[in-house]
Amino acid sequence: MAGSPTDERVRFGEEDLRGRLRRYRNLRITEEELAVALLTPVLLFLLAVSFYPIVDTVWASLHSGYVIQTPTQPFEFVGIANYEKLFTDASFWNALGVSLFYTFVSVPIELVFGLGLALLLKSEFKWKYLAQAAILFPWALPTVINAKIWAWLLNPEYGVISDILVRVGILSSPYPFLSIPDVALYSMTGITIWKTTSFMALILLAGLSSIPDHLYESARMDGASRWRRFRDITLPLLKPTILVALIFRTLPAFQAFGLPYGLTGGGPGEATTTLVLYTQQAAYNNPGPTNGGFALGSAAATVITMIALAIALVYVATLYDPEVR
């Protein structure tokens, strides 16, 4: 118990002191105790819902048998056997390739489009706020519903996209977008760009709004061109926001599950099977004792977490600049 009234006086300075003291005296606890009391539930909650599952997943990835029904069913420690199995599975490498393509094609395009959209939305025009709300529509669509909508739109039998393309003469017959492996992957990437560009734009718009106007004014007075102003004011000051936006988009893109699950189920073949979809299939296709699907899935989940962490670290290392703000 560190808090005698004199200590408090030193810590808080003079203003507001009387009121605070009265409150703390009534509560009979110190600032530290209050902090502990307020933070403990949150920390416990995080430990329970975040830390424990991660540790449990890593544990499961190092065992085989009924790793999900412990301790009532048998399991055994197998070291890195699940990881060896994972790294010799061609489907894993295929899924890694799909996820990397999907992520690193969609995110840069989203960034460029999103920045353009944000700049547009920052300028003054009549229906500005309506437009800002409208562009969020694709992002607000639940992923699986979005996936099903696009699966219908792209269906060659009753989908409207083939129909329109045939009617205007671009295609001679309906095109099975989701049945051609490469085209299915491009389609899926295109859909996610359509869906999340607006989210990117929203984050960047917030960043743009916080750049003081006087910087642009003085630059304009100094005769800086529009491009110079963008390159030397907007971009550097937007860097922290871009960092946040990239992390916010890259990690979910790398962990994409709902879109391939709802759009193609990972097919044709494994052309759109992302890493997380692979993990889910590995885990659920045989959770029984003979093959330890959950153990393999846990290993894959651990690897995904590592890669995601690495991506985040690379972003922070290259983009984080303590001098800006």
Add this chain to the structure above:
Amino acid sequence: MVWKDDTVRRRQILKGASVGGAALIAGCTGGNGNGGNGNGNGDGNGNGGNGNGNGDGNGDGNGNGDGSVSGTINFVHISSFEPSAGDFKEAYDSQTGATLEAQSTPAESSSTREYYVNQFAAQSSEFDVGMMDVVWPAEFVNAGWAAEVNDPNGLTDEMLETPVETVTIDDSLYGMPMFTDANGLYYRTDLLEEAGYDEPPSTYMELVNIAQDVMEQSDEDLNGYIWQGGSNEGLTIMWLNWLWGMGGSVHDGDGNLVVNTQEGVDALQHAVDLIYEYEITPQSIPSSGTDGNRQTFQQGSTIFMRNWPYAYSLFQDDTPVTDKFAVTTMPTAEGHEDANNSCIGGWSLFINNFSENVDAAQELANYVGTAEAQEQLAAERSRLPVRADLYEDSYWEDSDADKPAFLDRFSEILNRTSARPAIPSYSQWSNIVYTECNNALTEQKTPQEALDDAQDQIDSDINEG
């Protein structure tokens, strides 16, 4: 616990779940619909009055000392089973002392299985009874998830052999068959007649020739033959259909599963040829599923479709194909006229091993196999019953309901079914098979390459285990 179906005329229960017959039974079993009296603890107490307004039962006719059941049981069903789940609830609530709560999972079998696996992993007692697809029992039993089901009334003795076999493991029963399934060839009678064909095709190449001919003669842009080619369970079944129709098997006789046999490769090659060589199957098929096929056929621009019985009843309600289609047995390869060419499906009722109300769950199992429940499933819900006598005309002569037309068509198909491998790792096996078959259908691999790759995975992941 006995459902006294011999003391009460079948249809009395069927018709009058809320009237006398049910009340009599409620009395026999000592029902207490309010569920407030804890667990069963002795003889039926003869007081059947409950919240549904049933009258008092008479307490006798139940001399075997069964206790009453009470509380609530949660019944998990696939979404398409919802109407029947309502039927079950009505009958169950009025005939036992417990209450049935129905809870739906998605229509897709694989999503339903994922739900169960999650529940089992948590050793959850959130549900007590559930619907079990025909390919799951080995896995569920092996992992200790499904409890043994009792059949005190000998219901399974009255049933078709195959559905009972699929839920029998080491001579014990782990599920009560509810309805069976078999796939048939749907075809457009009007289109075939116009082109001069009186009979549907019975072999693979006849189908190809007829489809090509009808497509050529027609002014419309027709699909020749649609089937489940997407990367999911439906494709495994399609491939098995073709394989069986060629006289092949996936069992090598030594307990191993083989897929890259000559018949296996030929079956897959035939599927690929339907798309790219004979051009009667649209290129969108490698991403199509069961119900998507059904919708496409229903629009009226398709000649042949492979599908399950449920489509039959859906096509009755004023669709472009109503009265213009028929169902027949699947074709076979030339020279294998008698080969089994259909895949057995169907669902049974299983009891969650972690359930805390097994006795009440068992009651539902005792009900779904009765003639009453089976008749209602067939006559009102277009499901293929598992009781053998429902396929006989004589059964329906005694019934108020008419024999549903699809029963005759599908009973012939049922006689020519084979079953998918009954192994604990079936889901994994199927995943390997449909993924690799799908690779061949999209021309990423040749059929031989695809099935060789599948065999490598099966050998290392399944056969060794």
